[in-house]
Amino acid sequence: MNPLVSQLDxxxxxxxxxxxxRRLVVNDPKAIDFSSNDFxxxxxxxxxxxxxxxxxxxxxxVLGSTGSRLLDGNSAYAEELERTIARFxxxxxxxxxxxxxxxxxxxxxxxxxxxxILFFDELIHASSHEGMRLSRATKRIPFKHSDVKDLAAKxxxxxxxxxxxxxxVESVYSMDGDVAPLADIADLLLEFxxxxxxxxxxxDEAHATGVFGDHGKGVVSQMGLENRVFARIHTFSKxxxxxxxxxxxxxxxxxxxINYARPLIYSTFMTYSNLAMIQTAxxxxxxxxxxxxxxxxxxxxxxxxxxxxxPVGELLPSTSPIQGVVLNGNEPVRALARFLNxxxxxxxxxxxxxxxxxxERVRICIHANNSADQVDALVSAIHAFFAKDNTIIESKL
Numbered sequence: 001m002n003p004l005v006s007q008l009d010x011x012x013x014x015x016x017x018x019x020x021x022r023r024l025v026v027n028d029p030k031a032i033d034f035s036s037n038d039f040x041x042x043x044x045x046x047x048x049x050x051x052x053x054x055x056x057x058x059x060x061x062v063l064g065s066t067g068s069r070l071l072d073g074n075s076a077y078a079e080e081l082e083r084t085i086a087r088f089x090x091x092x093x094x095x096x097x098x099x100x101x102x103x104x105x106x107x108x109x110x111x112x113x114x115x116x117i118l119f120f121d122e123l124i125h126a127s128s129h130e131g132m133r134l135s136r137a138t139k140r141i142p143f144k145h146s147d148v149k150d151l152a153a154k155x156x157x158x159x160x161x162x163x164x165x166x167x168x169v170e171s172v173y174s175m176d177g178d179v180a181p182l183a184d185i186a187d188l189l190l191e192f193x194x195x196x197x198x199x200x201x202x203x204d205e206a207h208a209t210g211v212f213g214d215h216g217k218g219v220v221s222q223m224g225l226e227n228r229v230f231a232r233i234h235t236f237s238k239x240x241x242x243x244x245x246x247x248x249x250x251x252x253x254x255x256x257x258i259n260y261a262r263p264l265i266y267s268t269f270m271t272y273s274n275l276a277m278i279q280t281a282x283x284x285x286x287x288x289x290x291x292x293x294x295x296x297x298x299x300x301x302x303x304x305x306x307x308x309x310x311p312v313g314e315l316l317p318s319t320s321p322i323q324g325v326v327l328n329g330n331e332p333v334r335a336l337a338r339f340l341n342x343x344x345x346x347x348x349x350x351x352x353x354x355x356x357x358x359x360e361r362v363r364i365c366i367h368a369n370n371s372a373d374q375v376d377a378l379v380s381a382i383h384a385f386f387a388k389d390n391t392i393i394e395s396k397l
Contacts, residue, residue: 019330019331019334019351020330020351020353027346028344028346030344031341031344031345031346032344032345032346032370032374032377032378033346033365033367033370034340034345034346034347034364034365034366034367034370034378035346035347035348035363035364035365036346036365036367037207037237037238037239037365038238038239038241038365038367038369039210039211039238039239039297039321039365039366039367039368040210040211040216040239040240040241040284040290040293040294040297040367040368040369041293041367041368041369041370042210042239042240042241042281042284043241044369045241045284045369047284047289048241048280048281048284051280051283051284052276052277052280055276055279055280056273056276059077059272059276061075061272062271062272062273062276063271063272063273064271064272065268065269065270065271065272066268067268067269068264068265068266068267068268068269069258069264069269070258070264070265073268073269074269075272075275077272077275078096078269078275081096081275081278081279081282082094082095082096082246084279084282085234085246085248085278085282086246086248088215088217088282088285088286089217089218089220089221089226089232089234089248090217090221090226091226091232091248091249092249092250092251093248093249093250093251093253093254094246094247094248094249094254095246095247095254095257095258095261095264096244096245096246096270096275096278097244097245097246097247097261097263097264098243098244098263098267098269098270099235099237099243099244099245100127100204100206100233100235100237100244100245101127101130102245102263102264102267103127103233103235103245103246103247103263104125104127104128104130104131104204104233105127105130105131105134105263106131106247106257106261106262106263106264107131107202107231107233107247107257107261108128108131108132108134108135108168108202109130109131109132109134109135109261109262110135110256110257110260110261110262111135111166111231111253111256111257112132112135112136112137112164112166113136113163113164114136114138115136115137115138115163116135116136116137116138116163116164116165116166117137117138117139117141117158117161117163117164117165117166118132118135118137118139118140118141118166118168119141119142119143119151119154119155119165119166119167119168120132120140120141120142120143120167120168120169121142121143121145121146121168121169121170121173121180122142122143122144122145123145123170123173123175123176124168124169124170124204125170125174125204125206128168128204132168137166138163141154145173145176146169146178146180146181148181148184148185148188151167151185151188152188155188155192159192161198164198164200165198165199165200166200166201166202166230167185167189167199167200167201167202168201168202168204169182169185169201169202169203169204170203170204170205170206170207171203171204171205171207171208171212171218171219171220172205172206172207172208172211172212172219172320172322173207173322174206174207174322175322175324175350175354175355175361175363176316176318176322176324177207177316177318177319177320177321177322177323177324178316178317178318178319178320179208179212179219179319179320180203180219182201182203182219182220182223182225182229183223183225185201186201186225186228186229189201190228200230200231201228201229201230202229202230202231202232202233203219203220203229203231203232203233204232204233205218205219205220205232205233205234205235206233206234206235206238206245207238207320207322208320209234209235209236209238209239209240210238210239210240210281210285210290211239211294211297211320211321212320214291215285215286215290215291216239216285216290216294217285218232218234220232230249230253231247231248231249231253232247232248232249233245233246233247233248234246234248236277236278236281240278240281240282240285241277241281242274242277242278242281243270243274243277244270244274244278293368294368296368297321297366297367297368300366300367300368300370300372300375301319301320301321301323301366303372303375303376304323304364304366304375304378304379305323307375307376307379308325308379308382308383309383310325310382310386311386312327312386313325313326313327313328313332314326316361321365321366321367322363322364322365323363323364323365323366324350324361324362324363324364325361325362325364325382326359326360326361327360327361327362328358328360329358329360330349330351330352330360332360333349333350333351333360333361333362334349334351335385336349336362336382336385337349337362339381339384339385340362340378340381340382340385343381345377345378345381347362347363347364348362348363349361349362349363350362350363364378
């Protein structure tokens with residue numbers, strides 16, 4: 001074994017010794033999914049599959065894209081899809097990226113100019129951190145999670161700055177499931193800059209797309225903030241059963257990203273078949289049936305929250321499909337996840353350092369294709385775990 005491989009192996013062994021080694025797993029196909037981000041159940045939808053196959057059959061090209069969008073990978077189909085999605089969400093323009101990670105990196109690494117200031121929620125996604133790390137912004141300042149007063153205090157020294165000020169948040173947070181106070185943040189920025197000359201909000205709608213707002217348009221649309229947000233990121237890889245993402249904003253922003261966003265410029269674009277899946281998903285969102293799906297999903301979320309009882313720990317204060325049982329320590333959440341896995345439920349422990357120490361949790365995602373009986377069975381299994389003699393839990397809490 002050469003020195004480099006030995007060094008890498010030793011690093012992995014150290015991570016294993018502290019029970020933080022990550023592994024790829026294959027879920028049992030017979031188990032009940034309470035883990036994935038397939039909130040609307042599109043990935044197993046017969047209607048979605050049939051419409052997708054029909055869309056593929058109608059397309060002259062299906063395989064590949066043949067290159068970067070700036071070379072040979074662009075198409076009239078892709079550009080019309082961008083216009084369709086932008087209209088759907090009430091935005092002037094949009095630009096599709098290969099993934100949500102690429103979109104956040106492309107946006108946050110290029111738009112802030114030299115000397116600009118980036119404020120960000122302390123729980124924002126790793127892709128946003130990566131984009132900010134690569135940016136030319138002089139200052140990157142975190143504020144307490146969804147705490148508008150803390151944001152106001154940290155904005156105050158920059159009230160009269162000549163530099164651009166950005167505030168990056170998520171509309172629904174991936175690990176906590178809570179909804180950001182977007183209207184309050186927008187009002188705060190207007191209070192600081194009444195002429196709207198500064199204070200540019202960037203909202204990642206990855207976990208809100210398809211779930212929140214009329215026809216799943218997202219939290220920004222639900223709150224009527226389309227004209228008060230500088231940029232939105234909607235991903236297709238969660239509720240929409242596809243992959244990729246779109247950045248929504250002005251036509252100027254679109255053209256700027258085409259010229260400067262390296263993840264777009266230097267990556268082969270997604271295939272026609274991927275674009276067809278996105279098109280199909282938006283056909284589903286535009287249909288009347290989506291409101292019934294959303295209603296059923298919300299009913300299941302309320303059923304879960306209304307019936308689960310925890311003698312220790314905490315249920316995340318979330319109204320979204322992302323729920324969670326918070327226990328103190330990696331061992332307890334692994335024990336609960338393992339107990340539920342053994343009883344046929346797919347859930348995953350979220351351990352530190354992915355979440356802060358003391359906030360470890362079993363992440364539970366409710367889906368529109370789950371049934372009430374499945375939710376009730378999951379709740380019963382959670383109760384059974386806490387009812388049994390569990391020295392791990394008792395020693396940690």
